[in-house]
Amino acid sequence: MNDLRELYQEFILDHYKKPRNYHAMPDATAHADGYNPLCGDKVKVHLKVADGIVTDVAFEGSGCAISTASASTMTEALKGKPLAEVRALFEAFHEMLTSPEPTVDPASLGKLAVFGGVREFPVRVKCATLAWHTMKAALDNSNNPVSTE
Amino acid sequence: MSTVHATRSAGTRVFDVAAIRREFPILSRTVNGRPLVYLDNAATSQKPRAVIDALRAYYEEINANIHRGVHWLSQRATDKYEAARESARRFINAGSVEEIVFVRGTTEAINLVAQTYGRTRINEGDEIVISHLEHHSNIVPWQMLCAERKATLRVVPINDAGEFQFDAYANLLNERTRLVAVSHVSNALGSINPVREIIALARSRGIPVLLDGAQAVPHLKVDVRDLGADFYTFSGHKMYGPTGIGVLYGRTEWLEALPPWQGGGDMILSVSFDGTTYNKPPFKFEAGTPNIEGGIGLGAAIEWIEGVGLDNVAAHEHELLEYGTRALRKIEGLNLIGTARQKAGVLSFTLDAIHPHDIGTILDQAGIAIRTGHHCAQPVMDRFNVPATARASLAVYNTTADIDALVEGLDQVVRMFR
Numbered sequence: 001m002n003d004l005r006e007l008y009q010e011f012i013l014d015h016y017k018k019p020r021n022y023h024a025m026p027d028a029t030a031h032a033d034g035y036n037p038l039c040g041d042k043v044k045v046h047l048k049v050a051d052g053i054v055t056d057v058a059f060e061g062s063g064c065a066i067s068t069a070s071a072s073t074m075t076e077a078l079k080g081k082p083l084a085e086v087r088a089l090f091e092a093f094h095e096m097l098t099s100p101e102p103t104v105d106p107a108s109l110g111k112l113a114v115f116g117g118v119r120e121f122p123v124r125v126k127c128a129t130l131a132w133h134t135m136k137a138a139l140d141n142s143n144n145p146v147s148t149e
Numbered sequence: 150m151s152t153v154h155a156t157r158s159a160g161t162r163v164f165d166v167a168a169i170r171r172e173f174p175i176l177s178r179t180v181n182g183r184p185l186v187y188l189d190n191a192a193t194s195q196k197p198r199a200v201i202d203a204l205r206a207y208y209e210e211i212n213a214n215i216h217r218g219v220h221w222l223s224q225r226a227t228d229k230y231e232a233a234r235e236s237a238r239r240f241i242n243a244g245s246v247e248e249i250v251f252v253r254g255t256t257e258a259i260n261l262v263a264q265t266y267g268r269t270r271i272n273e274g275d276e277i278v279i280s281h282l283e284h285h286s287n288i289v290p291w292q293m294l295c296a297e298r299k300a301t302l303r304v305v306p307i308n309d310a311g312e313f314q315f316d317a318y319a320n321l322l323n324e325r326t327r328l329v330a331v332s333h334v335s336n337a338l339g340s341i342n343p344v345r346e347i348i349a350l351a352r353s354r355g356i357p358v359l360l361d362g363a364q365a366v367p368h369l370k371v372d373v374r375d376l377g378a379d380f381y382t383f384s385g386h387k388m389y390g391p392t393g394i395g396v397l398y399g400r401t402e403w404l405e406a407l408p409p410w411q412g413g414g415d416m417i418l419s420v421s422f423d424g425t426t427y428n429k430p431p432f433k434f435e436a437g438t439p440n441i442e443g444g445i446g447l448g449a450a451i452e453w454i455e456g457v458g459l460d461n462v463a464a465h466e467h468e469l470l471e472y473g474t475r476a477l478r479k480i481e482g483l484n485l486i487g488t489a490r491q492k493a494g495v496l497s498f499t500l501d502a503i504h505p506h507d508i509g510t511i512l513d514q515a516g517i518a519i520r521t522g523h524h525c526a527q528p529v530m531d532r533f534n535v536p537a538t539a540r541a542s543l544a545v546y547n548t549t550a551d552i553d554a555l556v557e558g559l560d561q562v563v564r565m566f567r
Contacts, residue, residue, distance in 0.1 A: 004514045008507070008565050017502070039506040040523050040536035062536055064504035065566075121510060 006117035007124070008065065015069035020076055021058045028056075030141060034134030036126055041067045045134045054078050054086055059131060066124055070115060071131030077112055083139065090136050097125050164461040170546045172197040183516030186554045191336050191364060191495055191542035192520050193386045196450075200390055203449035207442050214438055216415055230441050233448025234431070237396050240451045241362075241381060242372040248404060250397040250431040251444050255363040256286040258382035258397035259330070261434060262359055263290040265407040266328065266380075273299040275327045280305040280313055280342070281532055282335040285525040287361045291330060305331070307532060311338040311487035315346065322354055329358045333365035337526035337540070338487025339470075339495025341369075348377045357403070363387055363395075367544065368466055368493045370459045373398050385443060389544075390450030394443030397434070404430035411436040462545045466494040469543050473552045480559055486533050494543030497524075500559070503566050505539040511565060512558045519555070 025031075025046035034043045041063035048056035057075040061068075078086050089112070092104045096116055106113035118128045170176050173195045178185050187195060207229065213222035215230050237249045252258045271277065277291050281304055288302075295302045303326075305318040313331070322329075329351045334341050348358045357379035365371055367388035373381045381398040385391055399407075409416055409427050413436030418426040427433050454462065473496050477483055482501035500508060509521035520540045523530045530536060541555055 004511060004565075007510070013566060038522060039504075040527075040530070041504075041506075042536070064506040066507070124506075124510060127506065 003117065003120045007121060009114060009117075011111070011114050012065060012069040015072040016065040019059075019068055019072040021072065021079075022060060023058050024060060025056065025058045028058075030138040032134045032138035034061075034130045034137070036063075036067070036130050038123075038126065039064060041127065041130060043067065043071055043131050043134050045071070045131060045138050047135065047138050049083065049139075052083050054081050054083065057135075063130070064127055066115075066118060066127040067130050070128045073111055073115075074131050074135060077110065078135070086139070087136075090132055093132055094129060097128055164457070164465060166465065166546065166548055169457065170548075172199070173546055174198060174201070176546060180516040180518070181514050186515075186517040186551045188541040188543070188547065188551060188555060189518045189520045190367075190544035190547075191387070191524075191540065193392065194367060194389050194544050195546070196391070197389055197453050199453045200446050200449045204391065204442050204446050207445050215441055216432075226441060229448070230439070230444045233444045233451075236448040236451040240371075240455070241366070241383075241396075241398055242374055243398050244374060245401065247430050248398055248401055250399065250404070250434045251439055252382075252395050252397050252434075253393055253440070254384040254386070254395035255361055255382045256290075256384075258380075258395055259287055259359070259361065260290045261397055261410050262330075262380050262382075262399075263294045265410050265434075266357075266403070267291075267294040267298065269408060271295075271298045271300050271327050274325060275300040276303050276321075276323065276325045277301075278303045278305060278318070278321050278326055278329045278331075280318075280331045281307045281528055282311065282313065282338065282340060282342070283330075283332055283526065283528070284336050284361065284363070285527070287330055287332060288528070300327075301325075304528075307340070307529075310489050311335065311340045311529075312489045312491075313340065313342045313347075315343060318347065319350060322351065322356065326351075326354070326356050329356055330361070331358070332361040332363075333371070334362075334368065334493045335487070335495070335526075335529070336364045337495075337524040337529045337538070338489065338497050339364075339492045339542075340487060340489035341365075341491040341493055343491075344378075345376055352377055352379075364493065364495075367454075367462075368459075369463050379403055385447040385450060388450055389453060391440075391443045391446035394440045394447045396447075399430070401430070404434070409433050409436075413437045415439075457545060465545060466543050466547075469547055469549065469552065470494045470496070472549050473541065473543070473555070476552055476556045477559075480556065480563070482563065483559070486535065486538050494547075496541045496543075497538045498540075499535055499538055500562065503562060505537045507566075508539045508559070508562050511562045512555070515554070515558045515561065517554055517558050 028046035029049050030047040043061035046058045057078045059071045095102050095104050115128050175195050211225040213226045215227040234246045234249045238246045303321045306314045351358045359380035360378050362383040366383045384395040416428050416436040484499050486497045505521035522537050
């Protein structure tokens with residue numbers, strides 16, 4: 001029960017109900033599509049990168065509370081960050097959720113640390129990481145849609 | 150709670166759901182610290198002690214390969230396996246055991262027909278008719294076949310209640326139609342299709358019909374001869390039997406006319422490098438050592454269902470479906486998807502602004518197992534414009550208490566997201 005409260009805490013529900021940076025971006029410099037066939041979640045991530053800095057991020061799509069809140073929080077976290085830092089955040093977030101023994105300090109992740117509770121729900125980890133994988137695919141300029149499977 | 154074991158004239162017991170529950174060991178376990186409420190029966194059912202014991206007895210007492218040993222064990226194993234075939238014949242009232250082919254499950258049964266019937270009877274420009282309600286297993290094999298043979302797949306639409314549209318179906322049939330393949334009961338919505346009428350119309354025009362009966366046989370009495378089906382397919386694991394075993398029923402004239410499927414042992418009469426003669430049905434379609442324990446377990450499941458009585462099962466599940474439908478409709482923001490007038494025990498739904506995956510996780514923490522997702526029926530989801538639904542599906546051991554637990558769990562979901 002406590003795990004559940006941790007998973008569906010106020011912060012996450014707020015980002016689910018009022019996702020930030022949820023819109024199209026016609027002048028984006030990179031896009032990617034992500035899909036989780038397990039639950040049908042779809043996400044589209046838009047990035048605007050200039051001089052090695054992510055100047056704008058947005059997303060669209062439909063998904064569960066975890067995937068939507070994760071995408072929303074990610075867009076806030078990445079805006080204004082240099083690419084190297086963005087990639088480091090991806091690695092840290094991924095490690096926090098998937099490593100058997102994560103060494104990442106949650107404090108270094110700021111608000112993103114609220115997703116740490118998803119670890120206790122292994123089938124939901126893909127929900128939390130979908131937007132991040134999609135963002136990374138956009139950075140890597142991959143034209144293939146990302147699937148969590 | 151009294152345990153009643155009085156026998157009825159038909160050899161079935163007086164229906165007592167508490168006694169039935171005690172026959173399922175798993176139902177007494179807890180999940181996440183709460184008593185298990187199992188409502189994912191359309192995915193797979195739990196197994197009664199009788200089936201578990203049959204599997205154990207096979208390995209402990211008579212394990213051997215079948216159909217060729219002269220030794221005592223092999224004969225016992227063969228007898229038991231072939232007795233299961235007779236049970237399956239009786240279960241769906243097939244004309245003879247030669248019409249019962251053991252396969253891995255419904256999916257394999259449909260693929261077998263797609264590859265044997267399909268590759269010899271479907272040619273360029275021909276048409277195959279399915280419905281919008283199908284499970285992926287009754288869509289993809291036909292798509293693959295159509296791509297290979299340059300044939301066309303036609304889809305019978307459904308209405309907003311999730312009902313098969315018969316007039317549209319009648320209009321789709323034409324001189325190019327070579328096969329109709331539809332589900333008897335929809336896995337995603339529970340709709341019971343008018344299969345008797347579907348078959349009568351097709352056969353009056355000389356078109357054979359395959360029914361996907363995976364969601365039908367656990368819930369209602371099926372008589373393949375009365376229906377007039379050419380092919381009928383089902384899985385053991387959704388009807389209290391083991392996974393990895395299922396049945397393809399095929400009318401004798403078809404099984405004799407169709408080519409073998411996989412080649413190997415058991416499906417031959419004699420083999421030489423000059424040529425091979427094939428065994429007769431059903432063995433012609435059963436290459437290799439089969440799932441012996443599965444067949445025996447399926448036989449035990451059939452006998453168990455017959456002991457309970459399918460009429461009793463259907464009546465109990467219908468009552469629960471009505472109870473559950475009334476209860477779910479009272480939940481604000483809940484939308485039932487699939488409201489066919491003829492419906493088996495499936496409650497598929499969405500909750501406004503709450504994703505099914507979140508519903509599933511929260512219910513799981515309360516020990517309640519439901520299915521969330523597209524239920525291997527993405528076209529159905531598209532039809533209702535939802536990415537996924539939450540689905541509670543019933544079996545004979547479910548009770549009104551299970552439904553009450555579901556409703557309480559959903560109340561908690563709604564409170565959490567408020």
